[in-house]
Amino acid sequence: MTDVVATVVATRSSAPRPIGSKLVVREDGRIEGSVSGGCVESDVVMAAQEVRETGVPRLVTYGITDDMALGVGLPCGGEIDVWVEPLRETGDDVVLTVVAGEGVGERIDDAELELAARRRGRSHVIELDGRTVFADVFGPPPRLFVYGAIDTAEALCAGAKLLGWRTIVADARPRFATPERLPSADEILVEWPEEALAHVRPDASTAVVVLTHDDKFDLPIVEGTLATDAFYLGWIGSRRNQERRRGLLREAGISDEELERISGPTGLDVGADSPAETAVSILGEILAVRSGRSGGRLRERGGRIHAQPVAADRK
Numbered sequence: 001m002t003d004v005v006a007t008v009v010a011t012r013s014s015a016p017r018p019i020g021s022k023l024v025v026r027e028d029g030r031i032e033g034s035v036s037g038g039c040v041e042s043d044v045v046m047a048a049q050e051v052r053e054t055g056v057p058r059l060v061t062y063g064i065t066d067d068m069a070l071g072v073g074l075p076c077g078g079e080i081d082v083w084v085e086p087l088r089e090t091g092d093d094v095v096l097t098v099v100a101g102e103g104v105g106e107r108i109d110d111a112e113l114e115l116a117a118r119r120r121g122r123s124h125v126i127e128l129d130g131r132t133v134f135a136d137v138f139g140p141p142p143r144l145f146v147y148g149a150i151d152t153a154e155a156l157c158a159g160a161k162l163l164g165w166r167t168i169v170a171d172a173r174p175r176f177a178t179p180e181r182l183p184s185a186d187e188i189l190v191e192w193p194e195e196a197l198a199h200v201r202p203d204a205s206t207a208v209v210v211l212t213h214d215d216k217f218d219l220p221i222v223e224g225t226l227a228t229d230a231f232y233l234g235w236i237g238s239r240r241n242q243e244r245r246r247g248l249l250r251e252a253g254i255s256d257e258e259l260e261r262i263s264g265p266t267g268l269d270v271g272a273d274s275p276a277e278t279a280v281s282i283l284g285e286i287l288a289v290r291s292g293r294s295g296g297r298l299r300e301r302g303g304r305i306h307a308q309p310v311a312a313d314r315k
Contacts, residue, residue: 003027003087004048008035009099009134010125013078020123035082047084057085057105083134093139094118101131108133119204119231141165145200147221148211149176155279157184170196193221202230207286209234209266219248226258232289234266234282268295
């Protein structure tokens, strides 16, 4: 006897629960979690019992009818794929499992794919050499690291906390970096750029935004961030100042390829003016980069509205 876990690995049209949602069926019959908000759970439990008996994982597809969808507050039906397998304990923050194609049920050890999954920060599906691989992403939430304790930093932290992100603000000026000025920051550091970077250690799930408008702060924090795996690096400032500072970074040995990682001026073109509007613009670009989107208007884009759960094929 063993516990069995069912995980949503794909959704089409409207779906009650997002990719990565889980339902665990314990060996004593207890049920924890949900894959559809109650629509198909009873059938999933039956599939879990079969997997428990055979030890063979299954990919099950369910069509959520209009009546079902309306019952959980959705305007239209949809379809979900649910991967049902024996529950295996893991300490990894990314687990890659083949859910369709050759080698169903196998775990894949691929550092490149794991890094890409961490950067995306959410569970998703990868089409790989004719196989469908589910990247199950665990671990802590994404982080927003802001250097420069100005009013826009507080607005950024307030918005990022609504997304469930962890927020960190650093500044070398103690009068600026205070809890009173930054009530939404989870962590405040009174440190120079090199010290702050050593403390935060940006990784593939970290977005960095530089707000100081001062070369003695800006240049070290940007150059230091370029040496990390941070998935986003934003830098405020006019276009003329951006070019001037890029020139200084080139003189310091930073390549044009590395400079392409910098989003400067940072943010989407939404006509932002106030700190709150600027924060919306910057957070919008961060989310777009994280999802591999351009950040344009949805009405001018074809395809799915929500973040595409299928990553580009890697041949």
